[in-house]
Amino acid sequence: MSKYKVSLKINNLPVSVDEGTTILEAARQLNFKIPTLCHHDDLCVAGNCRVCVVEQEGSRALPAACATPVSEGMEIRTNSMKVRQARKNIIELLLSEHNADCTKCFKSGYCELQEAANEYRTGDHVYLDVRSQNEVDISSPSIEKDDSKCIRCQRCVRTCTQLQSVSALAVTHKGKDMKISTFLDKPMNDVVCTNCGQCINRCPTASLVERNYIDQVFDAIYDPKKFVVVQTAPATRVAISEEFGLGPNRSTGKLVSALRRLGFDKVLDTDFTADLTIMEEGTELLTRLKEALVDGKDVALPMMTSCSPGWIKFQEHIFPDMLDNLSTCKSPQQMFGPLAKTYYAEKINKNPAEMVVVSIMPCTAKKYEADRPEMRGSGYKDVDFVLTTRELGRMIHQAGIEFDKLDDEKYDSILGESTGAAVIFGATGGVMEAALRTAYEIVTGREVPFANLNIKPVRGMEGIKEAAVKIKDVKPEWSFLEGVELKTAIAHGLTNAKKLMEKVRDGSANYHFIEVMACPSGCIGGGGQPIPTNMEIRKKRAAAIYEEDEKMAVRKSHENPEITAIYESFLHNPGGHRSHDLLHTHYSPKKRY
């Protein structure tokens, strides 16, 4: 569509913007801030909270800036007497139905309602208390839902439907009883919710937050009988800085120092098991291809990645007929857990019963994953507690650690060594890139044919990406792959994943290998990452991830010396007996609501 320019005035300043721009966007161009609550840059327009109302010359009613496109000659005032009065009243109304106990609220200091109230409010309650009573839903190990904190902005509903195609959350009832609910008002843990936490990332208040396990982790740290090890996911190291107002930044070294200062006995890295995942998953893919191409077996292809527990649960609910396509590999977090309590425990001479494994994850679904009954390969609960990047931020604040002043430190060894291939797991396309770097080299003996190992076609924020790699001049043992064009696809965000799955199911798309991450932009946009989130922030996190990769000495998983060591002394070979027991899992169909 060709873009016409529209001229208007905002607070008497002229501005010219593209046709179709909203008043809100135009005001932002002039650096006028208009408060918003239901608006979110990632979501379609709702226009329901009404705090963004502005005055328009010639119109009696106050249009919502977020929902009204500009028109030629418009004159807008963003802060007139009429606007202020309406905005104040609207905020008062929201507070009159809100269980405002900020001093004990997890969201305090991060809450958009609180921010709006702080800006516009100076006194007692103007209106009557119309709060209603409800019980907090803590049925899910990942998500806490407290309707008494809900402002009905429907950001969660739009997230769950538009970005994730899950529709676990919906609006029910009307009038004063209108609320956000699940199918038949069932507990969150009994519905189709994938625990992806995307709704949490976009909830302006504390109505949806992660189940937090900060106290349990501090208790474990302070317990002299417990040996507490912590693992950190790839995406946390470029986002934790945001919890301290430093923006998305490479801060691996500071992250390690902070964890050590918090009192963890060993600071280890999920990136190590990300490298291990590449070995296991790469082998699984090559085995499946061999079975299909040489043995003529009816194996499930395309193979799909399994590192994203939100995606796994989605698949179990929505595409139960395609569970065989999922790689049997556990996620890197869940590979780490059993290895920590077997291989590592033995090496450092600890009783696994006294070990506590804590994960720092960009993800809320990993809390659920750690609770799955399958995840007890070590004989114990493999991962005891999963904290989000945000929870870790709280812990660091609570412990009085000044993050920005910390020196860089290194991970402990063993289970602390990793490669550039592992860190890019954090961005959409990263697992695919890491897998290709390794698989191509195993099969041909040469590096992937992309400049500086950077496989650009699998990078970027496009919803569904495709890449094909022609395999030539293979080693003799891989002759069946000679001339094969390895076809891959990458989806991030479950709406894109669903589109891709439908194409795979109806046969209109043919691939060998598919990477799916439940969250928009991959784990860097995970449901446990710092709030706020938007495309700009996620792009910065991704840039930091790729920078981290470039700075690593080793950038291919199979060249991680610790990986070689663990196969030599413990696992023997990828997909072997021990791997099977500790590192692989299975899936089961779930109900559709």
Added chain:
Amino acid sequence: MDNKIKKVDLIFEKVDYLDILEKSFKRTQDEIILDVIDSGLRGRGGAGFPTGLKWKFAKNEEADQKYVICNADEGEPGTFKDREILTQSPEKVLAGMALCGMATGASKGYIYLRGEYNFLLPSLSATINKFHEDLKELNFDFTIEINSGSGAYVCGEETALMESMEGKRGEPRNKPPFPTSSGYLGKPTSINNVETLVFALMIAKEGPTKFKEMGTFDSRGSKVFSVSGDTPTAGIFELELGMSLENFVNEFGDGDTKAVQIGGAAGFCVSRKDFKDTVIGFEGIPTGGSMMLFNSTRSMFNILKDYLEFFEEESCGQCTPCRVGCQQLLKGIEAVKKGVKPPAYLDELQKLSETMKLASKCGLGQSAPNPFNSIINNFREEIIY
């Protein structure tokens, strides 16, 4: 101005609707629309938008598909005239829809029928079947379907109605875009009240002049009123617009009328002292048809409370000023009545109602304060004591 009550018979008059359509079919779209514009017909569903203009907007849109919707949700308390029209003159409603289809270039029409009117379904369906046969003879491609409403008042709001037709929750949309550019299924849609469509048909039959000569400058023609409350003559009456409320009360009152609620729950309450100066019409107090008379035995507090309870429940709940505002107005008058809040709290609530009017997303929240303000202004003492 002579503003005596004048009864009119356009809506229920028996006409040869096929003949009207056949003649209209020979004219251009612009000619049909110009007549409607010229007649001064404004929407009879409440908002009073000029009907010809609406049709013109829809006609000017380029689209592979356009729709006509007949709004028969009739949810406004005290309104029951659309039911009567659909019972007595259903074929005129269908013909009005077909006329709108001709004028705007739509080949598909829907009647959004209030859930409680489902008893009309069998007869209405039969009439539609026969109508489809008739249209075949005219060689005009236009079909009509009935969509049964889901029972919420807000679904009468045109965009909520379309959401509901699309199988979604009946929540009003942001406007713009307006239905004439993006309506049902995102296609240009002309949505009109039952009565509006019949008037449009009558204008096509008689030409614009006869209609235009009735009523006032702002309120041309006649209107079907639903008269209820403390009246010896409750029922449906087609009257010329622009009469004074005093004349209306003289005709329909029981001799002890203390107030009239014009326009249903979303309308305005006029007290006896203002009957003389109140014109019923767009220049005065408009109504979708509802006229409720109250005599001196009625408690205005109870009446207001009823209306506010209605809005507290019937708000779709999506936007803040309406969802919470309606609750606050209701709880607020109760608190003042009980002495929990001082009488001055009513002033605070009137400021709130201004915010509701200015900032609510749709007509429901924008008009819910109407009965509140008009009753507080006229009967403050009845609310406090």
